[in-house]
Amino acid sequence: MSLPPKPTARAPRVSLWRHLRLFRTDILSAQPARLYRAWMAEFRTPFFRSVLVNDPALLRLILNERPRDFPKSERIGVGLRPLLGASVFLTNGAVWERQRRIIDPAFEGGKLRESFAAMRAAGKAAVARLAPLADGRAVEVEAQASHAAADVIFRTLFSIPIEHETARATFEAFHTHQRSQPLLNLAAFVKGPSWMPRLHSRETRRTARRIRALIAGLVTARAEAIATGKAPPDLATKIMTTPDPETGERFSPQEMVxxxxIFFLAGHETSASTLGWTLYLMATHPEVQDRAAVEAMAFSGEFSGLSKLKLIRDCTREALRLYPPVPMMVRETTRPERFRDRALGRGTQVVLSPWHLHRHERFWDSPDAFDPDRWSRAETKDSARRAFLPFSAGPRVCPGAGFAMAEAAVLLAALLARYRFEAVEGSVPVPVAHLTVRAKDGIRLRVWKR
Incomplete structure (x- = not known):
């Protein structure tokens, strides 16, 4: 069995401008192979200095022990601001802390159980959409995964299915935006004043405005429903009615947009990436898929049955390891630091790369192989603890991590119980980093009814 696709590493030495061009086009193939075994690597340009960190002690320092000293870098943020504004994904300091105080209660305790019905409904709808295509023809499953994940997030956030006019329009605009927006733009390389042009494409700016206008309409309608006591008890209502426990203030309409x-980006885009790659990996490893299908067909359909989907959970973990939706996170030093006996000045960019960490030769046996059974072996526990960051870690860990894992299990169980997926000969997806790790030209699989 061949290894899952992985971008070819760039040559060990290239010119600065060649590297920057590769980095802007696709950050995954712009990396040298040595980063898959290095504890730390440094990169200098005339515009900034950066270090990529794989050392577990440094990762723990940055994410868990002193997170306030390493805020998110604005170099990444400016590329995403047309869509995300001042969302919790991009903010730092007191603003971020206030946002998390309002958002976190919606994901705590038994809140996951309340979203389970929406996940199940979206799973059934995904099964129904595939039914007329499941005759052995090649189906672009990444698009199907996007559709299903968007359905989950709209049902969970606003109690509307993807077929709702506004939901469908938002989904379509987001698909266009995702393809037009590289992860990095000019500001990632040249840090300038706020008035400096950021060179977002016309399509990026247009689709971002369209998406935000559609979301604003949903937020306005929900605010009116809340005021009249007619709002459903979904995620949007919970967040819009939750006051900051320290100030008593709620999100303004602009803040809620x-x-x-970011809920749509994190809850739809990352879940779609994970689902698409998991289906591909199962299709190319039919013996694993057959075992997972048995598990799926035995699933009770009840929330309590999620804990029995162990292989499906491990297949999802392995897909997240090989194809982490967010391949790199960038922090910034706020004071002089010393990493592995190397002095770093204030403003140094610190790259935390799940893409390299999850395939690191010092942590994982056969790091490029799809092996979901590794998660049940004792020797994997240490690597999972030290070198597995699909949802970040520490105070900035994704609040929806548990939601995402449950969603993946529900959707995969629904699909595998009804359909068998086969690889299309000669069709190998190429991983690239847009807003998340996607396949350059989609993922095509043959789908059969069981």
Whole structure:
């Protein structure tokens, strides 16, 4: 069995401008192979200095022990601001802390159980959409995964299915935006004043405005429903009615648009990436798929049955390891630091790369292989603890991590119980980093009814 696709590493030495061009086009193939075994690597340009960190002690320092000293870098943020505004994904300091105080209660305790019905409904709808295509023809499953994940987030956030006019329009605009927006733009390389042009494409700016206008309409309608006591008890209502426990203030309509935009990005785009790659990996490993299908067909359909989907959970973990939706996170030093006996000045960019960490030769046996059974072996526990960051870690860990894992299990169980997926000969997806790790030209699989 061949290894899952992985971008070819760039040559060990290239010119600065060649590297920057590769980095802007696709950050995954712009990396040298040595980063898959290095504890730390440094990169200098005339515009900034950066270090990529794989050392577990440094990762723990940055994410868990001193997170306030390493805020998110604005170099990444400016590329995403047309869509995400001042969402919790991009903010730092007191602003971020206030946002998390309002958002976190919606994901705590038994809140996951309340979203389970929406996940199940979206799973059934995904099964129904595939039915007329499941005759052995090649189906672009990444698009199907996007559709299903968007359905989950709209049902969970606003109690509307993807077929709702506004939901469908938002989904279509987001698909266009995702393809037009590289992860990095000019500001990632040249840090300048706020008035400096950021060179977002016309399509990026147009689709971002369209998405935010659609979200604003949903937020306005929900605010009116809340005021009249007619709002459903979904995620949007919970967040819009939750006051900051320290100030008593709630999100303004503009702030809520920012947060819904990141919920859609995090709750739809990352889940779609994970689902698409998991289906591909199962299709190319039919013996694993057959075992997972048995598990799926035995699923009770009840929330309590999620804990029995162990192989499906491990297949999802392995897909997240090989194809982490957010391949790199960038922090910034706020004071002089010393990493592995190397002095770093204030403003140094610190790259935390799940893409490299999850395939790191010092942590994982056969790091490029799809092996979901590794998660049940004792030797994997240490690597999972030290070198597995699909949802970040520490105070900035994704609040929806548990939601995402449950969603993946529900959707995969629904699909595998009804359909068998086969690889299309000669069709190998190429991983690239847009807003998340996607396949350059989609993922095509043959689908059969079981």
């Amino acid at each position: 920012d947060q819904v935009a």
